[in-house]
Amino acid sequence: MPGLVQLEVAGRIATLTLHRPEARNALSLDLLADLHARVDELAARADVTVLVVTGAGKAFCAGMDLKAVGSEDGLRHGLHRRLLQSLADFALKLRGLPMVSVARVNGAAIGGGCGLATVCDLAVTHCDSKMGFPEVDLGVCPAVVAPWLVRKIGAGRARRVLLCGGVMSGQRAWELGIVDRVVPTPADLDGAVAEVAGRLATGGPGAVRATKALLNDLDGSLDAATARRGAEVSAGVLETPEAQAMLRARLGGGA
Amino acid sequence: MIVREHRGGVALIRLSRPDQRNALTPGAMADLVRAVRETTAGSLVLAGDGPVFCAGFDLKRCAEDAGAMPALLRGLSEAVIALRALPGPVVVAAHGAAIAGGCALLGGADVVVADRGCRLGYPVVRIGVSPAVSAPFLRGAVGDGPARAGMLDPGLVSGDEAARLGLVHELVESPDLVMPRALELAAALAAKPPWAVAATRAWLREIEDAEAGAERGLAASMSLVNGEEERRLLAAAVRRP
Structure with a gap:
């Protein structure tokens, strides 16, 4: 079976591609296991200074695999x-x-998929990509992504984005600070990403590593207890009969 | 001066002392805290009657009664904490002006609607009062840089500028459009699955943990109350036409 995640390295730039296009790169356990494995490999690669994370096909990542x-x-x-x-x-x-x-x-970066984009140090998209956190609309709680969004755009904006739910355009995501650069069309994306990645790759690896480590320390990025507790909170809401009924109705499995 | 209503699934609390620009007395603040705590609707709109949302504390009362300022500061802290503790979202309809204690109430909002010409700010250091009581909530809302500027600089900002800073989230063209838009947003929020909204609000409150700084903020504001500087500057402010 071909991997659900591809990792390519070209010079100092690595590209990690979620490769499950028929499911809009939805996060299944298998796909996540592959992501873990590829990123473990990367952690040891001192020759790589930039990692581009993207999705195969039209979507970036449709979020958690709801069927599961x-x-x-x-x-x-x-x-x-x-x-x-x-x-x-x-x-x-x-x-x-x-x-x-x-x-x-x-393309579409929804729920946990938008969360992945938020965890990255920078994000680039095009004006019409669909991004957002519609969890509350589906009766579930975006507790895993919430701390990352708070770090990226601040507590006030994150509060509104998560409570109001829905999806937004890439343009709007840029206005809110969820992405750092937006280009007019999908065709412009590769050029913009190559430019950003190329510029980032000119940084001294030691300086980049030290700076990122400090930023991670300052904003509590590596606070594992909060991250894991987010998963607990989210799971707790998913288990409620109300949330289950809503999810099953949505998936057509009968409530 | 606190009026409570229900509009569909939305609770509406109105500050209603329009001839005094809804200036808050200790009694009104206590009523507001009670009204918020008793709210059970899916979402809440906090609004004001008359020309402005709220001009802040009733300074004349504070100048006359040494017990008023501490009661108001403690009540303000309680009101914001009570707003944030509700299971349902809070929309503040800030039309015309939201100043000092009135602006501080925005710290309890998930969404703030204002008109472009609205005047907002914390011009309280000028009267010898510290807005420290609001600091833990304001820094979460707008970030540390703007919070610092907003609390130390006694100037006011427009609705447009407040939106740029993230203090206001929806702008409408004129004051009369603020309340209808706030009610519309609150109705949309009240229609969402309440368990998911409540869990998300509780989790955001936990990770932001602004409440952890609330006591220190209140203590810092309280430390100046009825001091020489505050009495002098407050008396001068009340005398100004």
Whole structure:
């Protein structure tokens, strides 16, 4: 079976591609396991100074694989807990990488998918990509991504984005500070990402590593207790009968 | 002066002392805290009657009664904490002006709607009062840099500028459009799955933990109360036409 995540290195720039395009790169346990493995490999690569994270196909990442978390079977086996903990741990691991990470948000980045973009040090997208955190609309709680969004755009803005739910354009995401650069069309994305990554790669690896480590320390990025507790909170809400009924109705499985 | 209503799934609390620009007395503040704590609706709109949302504390009362300022400061802290502790979201309809204690109430809001010409700010160091009581909540809302400037600089900002800073989140063209927009937003928020909204609000409160600084903020503001500087500057402010 081909991997669900591809890792390519070209010079000092590595590219990590979520490769499950038929499911809009939704985060399944298998995909997350691959992400963990590839990022573990990267952590040892002293020759890489920039990591680009992107999605194969039209979407960046559609978020958690709802089919898994909305099934009675999945719930009974604690699949949702494993999935959420895996995502929380992966976010810590991605943030803890010594190289600078750039999310290349090529299309929809929803829920946990938008969270992945938020965990990266920088994010680039195009005006019409769909981004956002519609968790509350689905009856679930974006507790894993919340601390990352608070760090990225501040508590006040994060509060509004998460409570108001829905999705927004890439342009709006840029206005709110969720992404750092926005280009007019999808066709402009590669040029912009190459420019940003190329510029980042000119940094001295030692200086970049030290700076990123300090920033991680200052904003509590590597606070594992909060990250894991977020997964617990999110799982707790998912387990409520109200949330389960809503998810099943949405997935067409009957409430 | 605190009026409570229900509009669909939305609770509405109105400050209603329009001839005094809804200036808050200790009694009104206590009523506000009680009204907030008793709110059970899916979402809450906090608004003001008359030309402005709220001009702050009733300074004349503070100058006359040494017990008023401490009661107001403690009440303000309690009001903001009570707003943040509600399970449902809070929308503040800040039309016309939200000044000093009136602006501090925004610290309890998830969404603030204002008109472009609205005047907002904390011009209280000028009267010898420290806005420290609001600091833990304001820095979360707008970030440390703007919070610092907003509390130390006694100038006011426009609705436009407040929106740029992140203190205001929705701008409308004129004061009369603020309340309808606030009610509309609150109704949309009240229609969302309440368990998910409540869990998200509780988690955000936990990770932000602004409440941890609330006691220190209140203590810093209280330390100046009825001191020589405050009495002198407050008396001068009340005498000004």
